Amino acid sequence: MSATYEAITSRNAGFLTRADQEVLRTSSVLICGVGGMGGAAAQTLARVGVGRLAITDPDRFEHSNLNRQTFAFLDTLGQEKSAVTRTALRRINPEIRVDVLGDDWTASLDRILPVHRVVVNGMDDVRAGIELYRKAREHGASVVDAYPSPCPSVFVTSPDDPRPEERLGFPTVGVPADALDEAEVRAAFLAEVDFVRCCSSGIDRLDPGVVAEILAGARPRSSFCPVVTIAGNLMAFEAVGCLLGRPSGAGPEGYFLDPWSGRVERPPSSQRRPTHASAKASPAPEGVA
Numbered sequence: 001m002s003a004t005y006e007a008i009t010s011r012n013a014g015f016l017t018r019a020d021q022e023v024l025r026t027s028s029v030l031i032c033g034v035g036g037m038g039g040a041a042a043q044t045l046a047r048v049g050v051g052r053l054a055i056t057d058p059d060r061f062e063h064s065n066l067n068r069q070t071f072a073f074l075d076t077l078g079q080e081k082s083a084v085t086r087t088a089l090r091r092i093n094p095e096i097r098v099d100v101l102g103d104d105w106t107a108s109l110d111r112i113l114p115v116h117r118v119v120v121n122g123m124d125d126v127r128a129g130i131e132l133y134r135k136a137r138e139h140g141a142s143v144v145d146a147y148p149s150p151c152p153s154v155f156v157t158s159p160d161d162p163r164p165e166e167r168l169g170f171p172t173v174g175v176p177a178d179a180l181d182e183a184e185v186r187a188a189f190l191a192e193v194d195f196v197r198c199c200s201s202g203i204d205r206l207d208p209g210v211v212a213e214i215l216a217g218a219r220p221r222s223s224f225c226p227v228v229t230i231a232g233n234l235m236a237f238e239a240v241g242c243l244l245g246r247p248s249g250a251g252p253e254g255y256f257l258d259p260w261s262g263r264v265e266r267p268p269s270s271q272r273r274p275t276h277a278s279a280k281a282s283p284a285p286e287g288v289a
Contacts, residue, residue, distance in 0.1 A: 005095050009049040020244055021049055027243045028052035030116035032105075032132060034085040035059065036223055037146055038122020039070035040232025041239065045120075046089045046096055048240055053089065054116050056101040057081040068225040070232075106131050106177075113139035118242045120235050121145040124221070126185045130170070131177035133163045144238045147254070148192060148221060151202030151265070152230035155254025156238050162252065168195050190215070199267045200256040230257065 009021055016024070027050055031038050034057045042053060059081050065072035069081075076084045086098040105112065106128050113119075113135055121143055123129055129145075136143050140159045147153045157164065165172050170188040172180055193215070197203050203211065206222060213219045234250075234257070241248055249255070256265040 002094050005049065005093070008047075008093055012049065016244075023244055024049045024240065025051045027118075028054065028116045029239055029243070030054045030112060030119045031056075031122060032119065032128070033057050033122035033124070034071070034081050035065060035069045035122065036228040037232035037235060038120060039072075039081075039085060040229045041120045041122060041236040042085055042089060043070050043092070044233050044236035045239060046092045048236070049093070050240075050243070051095070052097040052099070054099040054101055054112065055082050055085055056103075056105045057085070058103045064220075068223050068228045070229070109135040110139070113141045117141045118239050119143045120239055122232070122235070124148075126188050127177055127180055130163075130165055130172055130180070130188070133157065133165070134177070137163065142242045144235045144242065145254075146231045146235060147196050147200075147256070148189070149196045149200055149202050149256055150205050150222070150224075150227065151200050151256040151258050152227050152234060153196075153200070153254055153256045154231065154234040154238055154250045155252060156242065156248050156250045157252050164192070167252070168192055186217075195267075196256075200265050201258055201261070201263075202256060205260060226259065230259070 005025060012021060029045055029050055029052075031042050031053055034042050034055050038057070042055060045053060060078055061069065061072045061076045061081055061084065063077065066074075071081070071084050071088050082100045086100055089096055089098050101108070101112070109132065117140065119132065119136060119141055121129060121132060133143060136157070137159055142159065143157045145155055145157065145164070147155070164170070165188065168191050170191050171184050172188050175184065210219070210222060214221055238248060238250055253267045258265055
């Protein structure tokens, strides 16, 4: 059984106008990483009716992904995340175009970003993220992201905003991405963690012993399905706002949603942005995949 685009998106009425829906149908989003947050964002964007996605993820699904990742199932373990995600998205919307980018996608950003002017960053790769943000500034693309936080979070970096490495004080500023050493990458990650600790109560929700092991590099970051899925959907919501030129509730410093207390926590100096700088996207040209 198949369905038309109009049937799939008909219940969006009221949230979106017909003109809005047509903009989404002819728009494209780049999603870097389709595991936890990126996978949730990809599913939501497909269901909302975004017509084209480019996705990239070098990993395969493994057992530890089953606790949170949208397209991790027992029968997809060991399979490439990008390939599984593309198949799943086409089961939602048979009209959607999903381009799977190769592992060398960062080397092709100069031809990818002029097509995909809105980016969802679902990666844990600090080095690739720094390069992505720098290239996004060059090409006028907006990046939707989330912090490494125990609380769901989201922030939107428009083309004219400071890069995260600039506003968070990474030691990477001015250093070519391919010249960054592991100490600089680690220091960048810890600087972001320090920002999160200052701005959100979420760190207090985690076991201190586990936190110490994570910061020492002795265990991977904790990831809890409700937190990851909410963050991914917040990212998808902001991506839709970018495509439609709607005001952002996040802006470049973003906010944290503490589900334990029901509070929205904002960095002290955070100010709402009046509009998304990317405005309405024009139909994507062919040829970047």
